[in-house]
Amino acid sequence: MPESAAPRWHARFMLGLLLAPALLWLGALIVAPHLDLAVLSLRERVGPRQYAASLAQYRTFFADPLYWHVFVRTAWMSVVATLLTLLLAFPIAWVIAKLARGRAGSLLFIVCLIPFWVSETVRTLGWMILLRESGVLPGLLVRLGITDMPVELLYHDATILVGLVYTSLLFMVVPLISSLESLDNSLIEAAYDLGAGGFTILRSIVIPHAAPGITAGCIVVFMLTLGNYLTPTLLGGKNSEWFTEQIYNQFIVRFNWEQGAAFGFLLLGLSTAMVMAGLRLTGQRFGDVMRRT
């Protein structure tokens, strides 16, 4: 008995040792700050350097239509951005996974990767140079005679969506490629052979097969979009109204960490709820989906 127990104990110890850096990282940099924020969100300032436990921060959120308006808007725009990304990424992933052979496929993939060689800030500023009233695109529109005067293409909801979709594309393309690559071409041919047209094949064969990849991509893109700060703030300008900006404002501009922490948790709750709803809707399990990414 002790003879067999010793190696097992040893193996456990080694496993623990191997996982220790990751666990420490998780504990120190993710779990601990969240606990701290949770405590922070549940208190209220009652005087200089005096705080009391309270639900006031959450009450403020629900009492003031301003905040949940921004909250709902952020969620809605994120959903739209995710769906647009999916629509755009699907054909790209299809071409890379099924049509392009060898070099052409990797080349296409690199094209998708190129935007990520520069930082998000630079990318977004690039969009601003392109879209601002005195920028490249409005100038082009005037020269082509499509508009009489340069039009401001920045600071619209559509601009925010363009920026978000652009930033998210790769995160959708990658899981889609892997799920489409595993689709046996003969299934498509079989469906075709049995009389199905392109749309039916897409609906009844390709999408059900790629569902875990689609869900995985959507979850990643949705979370990235919901938590994005830079793109909506810079491209949306005076109309950005992204919830992360509210959190930033509470923390940095208002010094109201309590309110900011509460907002942070509400956002965390929102993204969790949306992901769960999405999984429920498509009848999938989180673990299965995440293995796809």
Next chain:
Amino acid sequence: MRQICAILALALFTAGAAQAAQKLRILTWADYVPADVIAAFEKETGITVEVTLSNNEEIISKLRATGGAGYDLAQPSQDRITGPQREFGIYKPIDLTQVNLQQFQPALLDIVKRNATLDGKLYALPYLWGTDGLVANVKRAKVADYGDLCRADLKGKTSIRLRRPTLMAFAFAAGKDPFSLYGDPKAYAALMEQVGATLSACKGNVKFFYDNKDQLLNGIRSGEIVAAMMWDTGGWSLNRENPDVQFIIPRSGALGWLDTFALPARGRNDAAAYAWINFTMRPAMAARITKSVGSFSAANGTWPLLDPRLKAQFTAAFPDSALKAIHWYPAIPPGLEEIEGRVLDRVKAAN
């Protein structure tokens, strides 16, 4: 193994060397600390200067997060010192025996003493000052006060900042004095609501709420923006590029801001900080800083050393009467910023 030892030894050695050399860590605004001034200071004292760029809100947030550690010198505005100090205790009092007070302009020193003293202790010294007013391309827009930025004929061509100075400016423009209501939160909140409503209605007129200096400067340079609420020297530097762009003191008066030196509560090198303060307040250094930054130094005796064109622009813009009419920000009592924040959020969300 020997290689690893060598690397470790090297690492320890360089760390030790860095410890030995004196270092001054400054938390300040963009452009506030010119490189040539740093070089001169390092040459004279042997102290290395490390600069982190920030703004009023971030200075406070950063120091709050660390309890006042990580920096040896910070440069918040004079009205934003006692509030955060009372709330978060992020600064330590100035030791006046370490400072050459003769180098400061008494009027500006008085303002700081009035606003940055808490429990009998002074927490700041003046560094640079300037005013906020209007900048306009006079060929394309005639503006006399902040309210004109909301005029229909300038739709989509103006810009303001969605921060508290804008609230103050529009309150003055509406004929009210927000500073006098600092002691009466209820009346102050009512005034802010009124200003918020004005700004919400004006939002459609504004092209963007600018977040940083360059955004606004580029907007005006490209002609996308023809009138904006802006700081004086920004207007004057644009004026040098294009004479049509001018700094205009609003009818309701310019807003005077004054940025300071303050010592973070857990700064490690106060001696270096005082050395830096005394160094940068020397007239020659202060003039150099003004030339580089564009804002006026709080140091004595810089006027004769300034660029004649800047002097001309200043005297043209600020006759004695205008200089007296500058509204200097008093210290903000706690609670007001929350009221303002709520109003600003509402403006941001308005359609």
Next chain:
Amino acid sequence: MSTPDLVADAVVKRFGEHVAVDSLSFAVERGSFFSILGPSGCGKTTLLRMIAGFIAPDAGDIAIGGGSMRGVAPNRRPVNMVFQQLALFPMMSVGENVAFGLARRGIARAERRRRSEAMLERVGLGGAAHKRVDELSGGQRQRVAIARSLVLEPTLLLLDEPLGALDLKLREHMKIELKQLQAAFGTTFVYITHDQSEALVLSDHVGVMSHGRFEQLGTPQDLYYRPQTPFVAAFVGANNRVVGRATARDGASIEVTTADGWVIRAIHHAAGAIAVGDPVEAFVRPEVASLGRSEAQLPAGQPPHAGEVLSVLFDGANSAVLLQESRSRREFRIALPQTGQFSDLKPQERILFSFDPARAVCFPARAQAAGADA
């Protein structure tokens, strides 16, 4: 003889320089079981995919049920295909798989259900409609794949080596089942395989394909007993190949002498003339030869040959002995009689053998006669 269900007329397909299908013409009778037999890379899959419509021929035409298929998409052809890996839809139940094609034809749900269940019943899978595909055994999946196609009552059912993925035992079983299914439905089957045993057992007609052409097209018996080319002789069934020169000729009977002086006789009945002195190759099937410990034990009138036992290959009814012919040191395979006689042979034992020269075939040697030793 009724009108053919499938007619290929000078069909050509090239991939770059490579000619996959080389001006191929043939017809498949209605209701027959037609196999295309060939080694991998011979072009049989390309041919099948052209019939299904997944690729278009470069030249020539394919007609199915009397109509040209030029420009007709796969989903509009009266043809269905059973794929090599079956390609059952894993995201659907068995019943949904079978009903898939019916749904595409706009048949109402209730009718779809009735027909697909009836079809499953006919292939012996009654009551399996609700099952998931991965709950079925390999043979059951096979039947679902066939049911999925046959429920559409196609003019032509194409089968792309559907037994390839099964293990041996099941393969033998499914062979019989396929034959019975085809007989029961009466649908024309076009079957491709590289397994000559499958082709022989199942087919009414077999096309033996090599390098994009049919070497021979005929009944399994034709191929086996009257191969027209050395390739067919070597590829269809087991065969002993003897390479040499024609040293004498008596009508169709050719005397073949190997380089080391072994002499046999074989019949020349295929195309191409053989003159004395020409290089030739002869084939002798293992079951044609007889063994004997003495000349008296050999059938009368057959020239005797001698050899030494290399090994006894016991395989039940297919048992054989591998000899080394004494003169040429060539390997020669002879089937052991079903009686159990000679099952006591030992390696190194000397033995006599003979065969009827009328049942051995001889061809002019191919340009590259080396490779295909059977």
